[in-house]
Amino acid sequence: MSEVNEHLIIAPILIPFIAGAVMLLYDDRQRKAKMWLSLLSAAALLFVSIELLDRSKDAGLSDSGAMGFYLLGDWMAPWGIVLVIDRLAAMMLVLTSLLAIPSLIYATAGWQRQGQHFHSLFQFLLMGLNGAFLTGDLFNLFVFFEVLLAASYGLMLHGSGQLRIRAGLHYIAINLAASLLFLLGVSLIYGITGTLNMAHLANLVSSISEADRPLFHAAIALLSVAFLVKAGSWPLSFWLPTTYMAAAAPVGAMFAIMTKVGVYVILRLSMLFFGQGAGPSAGFGAEVLIFLGMATILFGLIGVLSSQGLGRMAAFLVLISSGTVLGVTGFAQAGGGQAMLAGALYYLMGSTLATGALFLLIEPMSREDGGIAAMLALTADAYGLDEPDLDDPEPPGFVIPGTMTVLGVSFVFCVLVLAGMPPLAGFVGKVAMISALLDATSLPTNLAWGFVALLILSGFATLIGLARIGVQTFWASEGMAPRVPALEVAPVVALMVMVLLLTFKAQVSLRYMEETAAALNMPRSYAYGVFSAPRAAHGPDTAGDEVETEDSE
Secondary structure, rough: OOOHHHOOOOHHHHHHHHHHHHHHHOOOOOOHHHHHHHHHHHHHHHHHHHHHHHHHOOOOOOOOOHHHEEEEEOOOOOOEEEEOOOOOHHHHHHHHHHHHHHHHHHHHOOOHHOOOOOOOOOOHHHHHHHHHEEOOEEEHHHHHHHHHHHHHHHOOOOOOOHHHHHHHHHHHHHHHHHHHHHHHHHHHHHHHOOOHHHHHHHHHHHHOOOHHHHHHHHHHHHHHHHHHHHHOOOOOOOHHHHHHHHHHHHHHHHHHHHHHHHHHHHHHHHHHHHHOOOOOOOOOHHHHHHHEEEEHHHHHHHHHHOOOOHHHHHHHHHHHHHHHHHHHHHHHHHOOOOHHHHHHHHHHHHHHHHHHHHHHHHHHHHHOOOOHHHHHHHHHHHOOOOOOOOOOOOOOEEEEEHHHHHHHHHHHHHHHHHHOOOOOOHHHHHHHHHHHHHHOOOOHHHHHHHHHHHHHHHHHHHHHHHHHHHHHHHOOOOOOOOOOOOHHHHHHHHHHHHHHHHHHOOOHHHHHOOOOHHHHHHHHHHHHHHHHOOOHHHHHOHHHHHHHHHOOO
């Protein structure tokens, strides 16, 4: 990579960091300035993410150019901090940006006024998310993990209210416990191997002594528990439905991608450390991931059928999405082939965008009075303040005509995607996973058929549960149609268009996912790329010898 390209890798971290810090200097009454700065930051993130995706996509799999590296402080691996951009990281950066812009636009309709520092917290959340996707070592993964969690604590409590505060405190306690497990796991790994660089660890796993290997597995298990909590894996997911249901609508939409951070890290570490070239550790934890993924889908399925409100149902749909990718990660680690993993990555994209749209639909669909006034009244009640004057609320901007029709079409679209109905992206992703799973002959037949059954049943459960909500909202309701500002509908429509593009470009998208899955199945290429990165900056050095030495161990 050229010097400009190299520095572009750190931009997804620096852009939201600078924007969030600058907005802290603004008075809270300068919301319009904060709003535009936040939107410009998100737009810049989208541009940079697409540029990084294009560059990672154009490189061949056997070429080290398929990955980009940024060495902070110009220290070579494994001693320095390294940021790594490959196909998977680039895909997650683009997905984060695609979800962030509609969420921010939705927040400008009213939620940004329900508390202080909303936009700064939102930018720091983006910084933590992007850093977690880009980092190449476990210590900085912990740092970015804590940054995004700290920002999410503030966003979770944004808007106040008894239910939100109770759920937020529960959320904070659970994640603090997970962070403690994270630290314990990282400490053990460093004590055993002397490094936290992911590429270095990928080289060392096969040569760890038999005396230390059980302790290394235990350390990875502790680390995995922390991210299984974040991913919402059963039985560590009982906190998630209430928390996501209680969050403000734009925050709930972003939480849909936050759950995927846990999934991303488990996928990344599983394929790096316990792939087919990991020696005695190959396949470690694969069956556990398959079981947890299937249990999470089943838990989410039951939750969808038992939920009476759209917010809680959307939270359980997040669990179904996470459980599906976790299960496929276990199958891929056990030798299930890259085609199934490619289908799961495609499904992750479509389900995350559709779930984000569903979270944004919750408040307009449940609103009985007009526009922003109803939301302000609810907030005033939560704070114990006087109810605002509903006859002269703050103008919500342009109010769309045919409200119920627009909301109904948007809702049906989300139902079709999340239920996996043809011909949309949810259906394409599930068919890709099922066909690849049935073609794999090396996997246990009972597990394979059980996973297929759960995928199909989760689709039926989603269809039944969401159809029930739709009937209650659009057919059984006898009240006046709500007044919905265009700023609340436009983000939902934008997310729907993204899913449609993902569907129309299914062949191109799946090809990209297949190349991503193939790259994940080559951890040695990842390790070699990281250790050869300093060569461009420092000229000939011992980076290549470093790889050879570790391979010989």
